[in-house]
Amino acid sequence: GEDVEQSLFLSVREGDSSVINCTYTDSSSTYLYWYKQEPGAGLQLLTYIFSNMDMKQDQRLTVLLNKKDKHLSLRIADTQTGDSAIYFCAETGLTGGGNKLTFGTGTQLKVEL
Amino acid sequence: EPEVTQTPSHQVTQMGQEVILRCVPISNHLYFYWYRQILGQKVEFLVSFYNNEISEKSEIFDDQFSVERPDGSNFTLKIRSTKLEDSAMYFCASKDNEQFFGPGTRLTVL
Numbered sequence: 001g002e003d004v005e006q007s008l009f010l011s012v013r014e015g016d017s018s019v020i021n022c023t024y025t026d027s028s029s030t031y032l033y034w035y036k037q038e039p040g041a042g043l044q045l046l047t048y049i050f051s052n053m054d055m056k057q058d059q060r061l062t063v064l065l066n067k068k069d070k071h072l073s074l075r076i077a078d079t080q081t082g083d084s085a086i087y088f089c090a091e092t093g094l095t096g097g098g099n100k101l102t103f104g105t106g107t108q109l110k111v112e113l
Numbered sequence: 114e115p116e117v118t119q120t121p122s123h124q125v126t127q128m129g130q131e132v133i134l135r136c137v138p139i140s141n142h143l144y145f146y147w148y149r150q151i152l153g154q155k156v157e158f159l160v161s162f163y164n165n166e167i168s169e170k171s172e173i174f175d176d177q178f179s180v181e182r183p184d185g186s187n188f189t190l191k192i193r194s195t196k197l198e199d200s201a202m203y204f205c206a207s208k209d210n211e212q213f214f215g216p217g218t219r220l221t222v223l
Binding site for chain 2: 035043044045088090099100103104105106
């Protein structure tokens, strides 16, 4: 079945860039997503990329996709303390009828002053 | 901005009891989903629902689980006889192009 993996923790200093990495196994993935989860809260969609793209930029967020290596990354420029959260990579593919999302383990980003 | 809402925010129940978790999806969305997140674990897909029927379900979604869209606005998840291992955060989502998630219901089974 599909699998999505992420590193568990990342610690950065305020003002630095953060890069969160994700790998996936489903070669039929069509869309790949980044969600943010703050403590006690739901999942907030940050950005997504279609599988025929290799880069997408949205303000401080840059998504890079290497489809050959099935590797996705999220770069947050000028990281702020408000960016501290868990970041989930997710993919949806052509298998199944309901476009379910398969989530990664989540990366906890800690931003230090 | 429209959003997915869920009630209650926290539900405590005794093992063996039935629970119904409620969701109000975004009004013009046609696809609806339930996911769960056991504490410290991945968010896991349970079921997707389209055109008044289940379109896909996971192995977790066994006969103890059911979903319903009883009217034009609500989408519910019923667990008939809760088990301790059903304790989790349950997220509802609805979709037009992307899936938007509700804030979740924390279910605690004692």
